[in-house]
Amino acid sequence: MSRPAISLDACGLAAAYGAGQGSAEANVREALTRIDALEPSLGAFATLERERALELAAGLDRDRAAGVPMGPLAGVPMALKANMCWKGVEAHCGSRVLAGYKPPYTATFVQRLLDAGAIPVGMTHMDEFAMGSSGENSAYGVPRNPWDTRRTPGGSSSGSAASVASGMVTIALGSDTGGSVRQPAAFCGIAGFKPTYGRVSRYGLVAFGSSLDQVSPFARSVRDIERVMQVISGVDHADSTSAQLPALEPEFSESGVRGLRIGIPREYFPAALNGDVRARLEEAKRKWVELGATLVDVELPHTEHAIPTYYVVATAEASSNLARYDGIRYGPRVEGDGSLQSMFAATRAAGFGPEVKRRILLGTYVLSSGYYDAWYNRALRVRRLLRQDFDLAFQKVDLIIGPTAPTPAFLLGEKASDPVAMYLSDVMTAPVSLAGIPALSIPCGFVEEAGVQLPIGMQVIGPALADARVLHAGRVFEAATEHHLRRPPEGQPKAAGTNPGVRA
Amino acid sequence: MSTTNSEIGYVSPKTQVRWIPVIGLEVHCQLKTWTKLFCGCRNEFGATPNSRTCPVCTAQPGALPVLNREALELALRTALALGASVAPTSKFDRKNYFYCDLPKGYQISQFDQPYCTGGGITLESGKRVRLTRIHLEEDAGKAIHDRGDTTLVDLNRAGVPLIESVSEADMQTSQEAFEYLTALKEILQYVGASDCDMEKGSLRCDVNISVRPEGEPWRTKVELKNLNSFRNVQASIEFEIRRQVEAYESGDPAQFPVQETRLFDAEKGVTRSMRRKEDAHDYRYFPEPDLPPITVSAERLDRLRSALPELPTARRARYQKDFGLSAYDAGVLTADRALSEFFETVARLSKLPKEASNWISNELLRNLNDPLLPIRSIDELPFRPHDMSLLLGMLDKGEISGQAGRKVLRAMFETGKSPKDLVASLGLEQVNDSAALDDWCREALVGKDKIIADVRAGKTKAVGALVGPVMKASKGSANPQVVQEILLRLIAEMPS
Amino acid sequence: MSDSKPAPSPANAGAPDVLHIARLARLAIDPRQELELREQFTRILEAFKTLSTLNVDGVEPMTRPTDFTDVMRDDREHSSLGLDETLANAPARIETFFSVPKTIGGEQ
Known part of the structure; x- marks a missing residue:
């Protein structure tokens, strides 16, 4: 206990713990103390599982004392998103339709974390069913950005991002369907990694868009991201879409990124791009060159179609995935006029928030008779074209970089009333999701807005299954820069009053 | 009744016009796997409600399906036995609708790329009934409406593997429909795909039916449901033919048959229109993203084909030719694959095929059908074909009388003991000379x-x-x- | 699915009937919501119409990002949930059944 555990990253913490220093219980208590101090201003957690966490810690401490070998995340407190199944722990997905829902089973990736000695301390707030880019579409609570509590931490994995950025926990899981981990990582100045589709089992992640969803870690260093990936990735026979591959092995190279060809897609640097974002990315490009990489112009010509394609595909899948919320097996029921079908309609009308309803209806529409070919089937074809854009580009380059989001974190309430504007903020993350390829967001600098420092994120994109390459490059960049070491100001005043447009 | 079966078409008693029925069948058949189609829960009839369920088949958020290899295997064997062609690549789709027995709000089925198309069944008359397609899908749970003020839902059946075989509208009489179903059932049982027990719902049949005057094009078809026996299938078809002909012959277009689903009321022997479904048939099918496609290689099909058992038609012909059995006896013995195999073993061991045929199709089946005995199927017999052949041998040599033989067989059912021991312990040796x-x-x-x-x-x-x-x-x-x-x-x- | 006459694209797909879609999706909506949703739908779909400018002839639809096939499991039993666990989250149950408002058979 010579220094506070929280100042170490997860790798450091697990190493120290494994070497007999400190105790898991102390680690958990320290995390809980920090959470208690910061929760009033950040509101990251939907549920805190103090007793469970302390029990897990005590068990781990006993095991260690008995000489049981310790796992790669032993004694590391962490956070899970509220759409992840941990048996007996409420996973309401930010939705009234799942109020009080305690899953009767544990997700594969959660089990792997537990087996590795990680200690989840709670479930974090999120946009309802992961549908949103700001955390505002939640029935329970809207987290704030630790860098500026008037701003969004991004979404939909809002609480997980805020919890890591503020140092409540060292690592957290989010889920990324169209950018829901990368964008909040960028807004919060931390690392967030969406793996290749299929690299991490989805069994136990509540589905939004089945062909897009990936469990994705947050951390304050790429090294920690790699550690989490080593634990949660690898084939799972409970998920037919999980890639038949072993767990990820981190890549190490003496030469760093020397000789690596890095693609710069002009579509990710449009004229309308926020000037500060552009400036930080320009600096980052120079840093890559300094590190020995070569920059190559590439084209991703179908990028402009990514947003409509993404929203057609994701909402179609969601309309079907969310059909199970019918008030029979779980969740609160609302009786209608006495008939079964009116019970369905009343339960769902009362249970889902406006954005989820909008997307269910949109998805139902694009699949419905007469519209399927015009919308859904066409979108699947455009999706192929988007994937081919990347395939062609990766014939010329090893990696692609660009901004993660077109702007820094925006103010809560700024876009809440405008679904189209909100959708457009996914423009640089959605194409990657549609293609199913890996991408890492890491901090590449800061901008000052109205007196506060806001982080800017850079996306490092790789071809399918080149997850280790992406992370390796990210680690090299990180080692040569200090952006990831900056911490949000402590003890920020609580945001004055309530934010416009925020439902509590 | 009489007019529909004996000749092609139905002659209206009122107008003497000959109407040609157009009949197609959709048969749902549960596959006899140990576990369900997409999860490891037991595929078991009659268990405590909801005791055979897991996160997958109760549609807990986050749960995902994984295809049961054996279900595909059984489905493929069925396809080959029906002479159908198996698609090199097929996929699953989601069929979206809301009902209390459908936990996910969609059924995982196959829409535009079923695993199997074509094939067919040849009836006794030599007429061929073609199959359009067969696809693999999951069963829904069971909704129970006749207990109390609410509907009760049991999800034990949810996720049980089904194959749905859809025939072309090639049949014209209820008798043809009956023969088609009988033959289909035999094949499904022979390849070990299904029990085909209509009482337990492991075989379910819907009828599509229309009538047209001879020489005229097809008219509106009606779907008949709630047919829980072959007899009901026949009865509903016969009723529906008369109803549709009368409707057309009324001359009032308002009375003409409309495209609808009708339920058969077995007690009254009539079909009744089901309440019209709101926004029926917009199932919003789309490819199931949770399941990768299925591929089946030509080599695999060859292997499966060569491992298929001899099918009932071939077997019947062989019994008549090799054993000199009558067509009737051959039919009785081949109706069930286990029975047929039991017979063949007994015939081979005893070298008395005719006697084996007589004793098995009469005495053995009588005991199997005896409600006083607990044994219901060949698989449950407490004795082996060897014992049966010993019994036939003793009868043949005149060591025991026929009457004694019947007693011994009964005792074999009751005790499972060998016939030699039973003859001795029951004192049934034939007394010839004393x-x-x-x-x-x-x-x-x-x-x-x-x-x-x-x-x-x-x-x-x-x-x-x-x-x-x-x-x-x-x-x-x-x-x-x-x-x-x-x-x-x-x-x-x-x-x- | 649709029977496609002209090359189907958002440009000629027509405006959505919000009430019909809400019925399909089993979402009760009131007239105010209907109005609001129709307006939002029109805007969203208008913004998405760029999809129809693309030529997608001969492009294979991409259902999923992975290209592997034939993922299956053996026909082996794994333990089912206990009845208590299966029924724990249910808003209404009778004996070991889920209980729902009375409905006639086959209704969808």
Whole structure:
């Protein structure tokens, strides 16, 4: 206990713990103390599982004392998103339709974390069913950005991002369907990694868009991201879409990124791009060159179609995935006029928030008779074209970089009333999701807005299954820069009053 | 009734116009796997409600399906046995609708790329009924409406593997539909794909039916449901043919058949229109993103094909040719694959195929159908074909009488003991030549002067009335032929 | 699915009937919501119409990002949930059944 555990990253913490220093219980208590101090201003957690966490810690401490070998995340407190199944722990997905829902089973990736000695301390707030880019579409609570509590931490994995950025926990899981981990990582100045589709089992992640969803870690260093990936990735026979591959092995190279060809897609640097974002990315490009990489112009010509394609595909899948919320097996029921079908309609009308309803209806529409070919089937074809854009580009380059989001974190309430504007903020993350390829967001600098420092994120994109390459490059960049070491100001005043447009 | 079966078409009793029925069948059949289609829960009928469920088949958020290899295997075997072609690549789709027995709000089925197309069944008459397609899908749970004020939902059946076979509208009579179903059921049972037990719902049939005047194009088709026996399938078709013809012949377009689903009321023998579904049939099918496509190689199909059992039609022909059985007996013995295999083993071991046929199709089946015995199927028999062949051998050598044989078989059902032991323990050895026989016969003759006189007068058949009492006295162990001879001898020896 | 006459694209797909879609999706909506949703739908779909400018002839639809096939499991039993666990989250149950408002068979 010579220094506070929280100042170490997860790798450091697990190493120290494994070497007999400190105790898991102390680690958990320290995390809980920090959470208690910061929760009033950040509101990251939907549920805190103090007793469970302390029990897990005590068990781990006993095991260690008995000489049981310790796992790669032993004694590391962490956070899970509220759409992840941990048996007996409420996973309401930010939705009234799942109020009080305690899953009767544990997700594969959660089990792997537990087996590795990680200690989840709670479930974090999120946009309802992961549908949103700001955390505002939640029935329970809207987290704030630790860098500026008037701003969004991004979404939909809002609480997980805020919890890591503020140092409540060292690592957290989010889920990324169209950018829901990368964008909040960028807004919060931390690392967030969406793996290749299929690299991490989805069994136990509540589905939004089945062909897009990936469990994705947050951390304050790429090294920690790699550690989490080593634990949660690898084939799972409970998920037919999980890639038949072993767990990820981190890549190490003496030469760093020397000789690596890095693609710069002009579509990710449009004229309308926020000037500060552009400036930080320009600096980052120079840093890559300094590190020995070569920059190559590439084209991703179908990028402009990514947003409509993404929203057609994701909402179609969601309309079907969310059909199970019918008030029979779980969740609160609302009786209608006495008939079964009116019970369905009343339960769902009362249970889902406006954005989820909008997307269910949109998805139902694009699949419905007469519209399927015009919308859904066409979108699947455009999706192929988007994937081919990347395939062609990766014939010329090893990696692609660009901004993660077109702007820094925006103010809560700024876009809440405008679904189209909100959708457009996914423009640089959605194409990657549609293609199913890996991408890492890491901090590449800061901008000052109205007196506060806001982080800017850079996306490092790789071809399918080149997850280790992406992370390796990210680690090299990180080692040569200090952006990831900056911490949000402590003890920020609580945001004055309530934010416009925020439902509590 | 009479007009629909005996000839092609239905002659209206009112107008004498000949109407041609157009009939197609959709048959849902549960596959006999150990576990469900997409999860490891037991595929089991009759368990405590909801006790065979897991996160997958109760649609807990986050749960995902994984295809059961054996279900595909059984589905492929069925396809090959029906002479159908198997798609090199097929996929699953989601069929979206809301109902209380459908936990996910969609059924995982196959829409535009089923695993199997074509094939068909040849009826007795030589007529071919073509199959359009067969696809693999999951069953829904069960909604129970007749208990109390609410509907009760049991998800034990949710996720049980089904194949749905859709026929072309090639049938024209209820008899053809019956034959088609019988043949389909036989094949499904032969390849081990299904029990096809309609009572347990492992085979379910819907009928698509329309009528048209001879030489005219097809008219509106009606779907018939709630048919829980082959007999009901036939009865509903016959009713529906008459109903549709009468509707058209009323001349009032408002009465004409409309495209709808009708439920069969077995008690009243009529079909009734089901309440119209709101926004029916917009199932919003789309490819199931949670399941990768299925591929089946030509090599795999060859392997499966060569491992198929001999099918009932071929087997019937062989029994007639090789064993000299009648078409009827061959049909009885091949109706069930296990029975047929039992018969063949007994015939081979005993080298008495005709006797094996008689004893199995009469005595053995009688015992199987006896409600007093707990044994319902060949698989549950407590004895082996070997025992049955021993029994036939003893009968053939005259060691026991037919009556004793029946007793032994019954005892074999009850105890599972070998027939040799049973014959001994029950004292059923046939008594052919002993002092006891003579004694029993003498006793039987006492006071039967009328019979003795008749025999002496040349009516030797009259002695038959005395065989029974002797058999009774011997507790069935006597050979009736021998008894008769002794009786005649004794009468001849009597002083007149 | 649709029977496609002209090359189907958002440009000629027509405006959505919000009430019909809400019925399909089993979402009760009131007239105010209907109005609001129709307006939002029109805007969203208008913004998405760029999809129809693309030529997608001969392009294979991409259902999923992975290209592997034939993922299956053996026909082996794994333990089912206990009845208590299965029914724990249910808003209404009778004996070991889920209970729902009375409905006639086959209704969808």
